[in-house]
Amino acid sequence: MNGQGRHSPTDDRPACGSTYLVGDIQGCFESLEALLAEVGFGDADRLWCVGDLVNRGPDSLGVLRFARSLDERFTCVLGNHDLHFLAMVYGGHPHRATDTMADLLAAPDCPDLADWLRHQPLFIDRGDWVVVHAGIPHIWTTTMARDNAREVEAVIRGPGHAGFFRAMYGNEPALWRDDLAGMDRHRAIVNYFTRMRLVDVEGRLEFSHKGTLDDLPPGYAPWFSYPTEIDGTLYFGHWAALDGATGRPRVIGLDTGCVWGRTMTAVRLEDGAMFSVSAAEGCP
Numbered sequence: 001m002n003g004q005g006r007h008s009p010t011d012d013r014p015a016c017g018s019t020y021l022v023g024d025i026q027g028c029f030e031s032l033e034a035l036l037a038e039v040g041f042g043d044a045d046r047l048w049c050v051g052d053l054v055n056r057g058p059d060s061l062g063v064l065r066f067a068r069s070l071d072e073r074f075t076c077v078l079g080n081h082d083l084h085f086l087a088m089v090y091g092g093h094p095h096r097a098t099d100t101m102a103d104l105l106a107a108p109d110c111p112d113l114a115d116w117l118r119h120q121p122l123f124i125d126r127g128d129w130v131v132v133h134a135g136i137p138h139i140w141t142t143t144m145a146r147d148n149a150r151e152v153e154a155v156i157r158g159p160g161h162a163g164f165f166r167a168m169y170g171n172e173p174a175l176w177r178d179d180l181a182g183m184d185r186h187r188a189i190v191n192y193f194t195r196m197r198l199v200d201v202e203g204r205l206e207f208s209h210k211g212t213l214d215d216l217p218p219g220y221a222p223w224f225s226y227p228t229e230i231d232g233t234l235y236f237g238h239w240a241a242l243d244g245a246t247g248r249p250r251v252i253g254l255d256t257g258c259v260w261g262r263t264m265t266a267v268r269l270e271d272g273a274m275f276s277v278s279a280a281e282g283c284p
């Protein structure tokens with residue numbers, strides 16, 4: 001992506017640029033390029049993502065190289081597929097039959113890209129804008145969410161990251177407790193931030209449901225249907241079957257299923273304007 005020439009001399013947008021927050025990219029680099037062309041992404045603009053930059057789509061390597069090239073004009077929260085990539089690089093986990101990251105793993109700059117990616121956060125709170133990959137459970141206050149994110153981010157960025165990625169996978173503990181410790185605590189935090197869709201009233205995670213809101217298992221409801229303490233507007237991804245619909249005006253889903261052949265969506269954070277493009281060919 002070459003941003004030169006997109007600004008005409010009469011461009012009246014602010015010199016400090018705009019911030020475009022895009023939904024799950026999942027290796028759909030062509031669609032990302034089309035979306036950035038659609039918004040007129042320029043040299044002063046910033047690109048943020050709700051996570052899942054990689055996997056399932058055709059060009060995870062292109063997405064990561066581009067995102068990294070934006071330097072301080074890019075940030076994202078980590079999604080479950082991003083963590084899966086890091087778990088293959090650092091934790092010895094295999095590339096599965098449904099993964100599409102073989103070229104990324106074989107690339108000479110893979111170690112650099114992985115090291116850069118593991119320094120991205122799990123949670124962004126800029127007051128008016130809160131960004132997470134899957135959601136924030138109603139049993140956490142905003143302060144708890146921030147503290148829990150910082151705790152695991154320190155592990156993923158620190159010298160113990162390989163041990164974390166080796167032991168990251170698992171569905172237990174499915175219920176948060178304040179006295180969870182060690183790997184159980186870190187796994188629970190990651191599962192809430194990056195894999196959650198449904199919880200029960202106590203906050204217990206349900207991992208199997210990935211469909212719409214029409215056929216929920218008894219006793220469980222979407223995390224955003226419970227009263228929560230959220231300041232600002234909360235943006236998330238991860239749940240493509242929702243197509244963005246939460247029924248709550250300040251909780252906005254941005255995963256509109258590009259990798260499943262639907263659309264890729266971005267919001268301009270400064271004014272809430274929404275943009276979307278159809279999935280490029282070759283993004284199944």
Ligand SMILES: [Mn+2]
Pocket residue numbers: 052079080081133194237238239
């Ligand atoms: Mn996801």
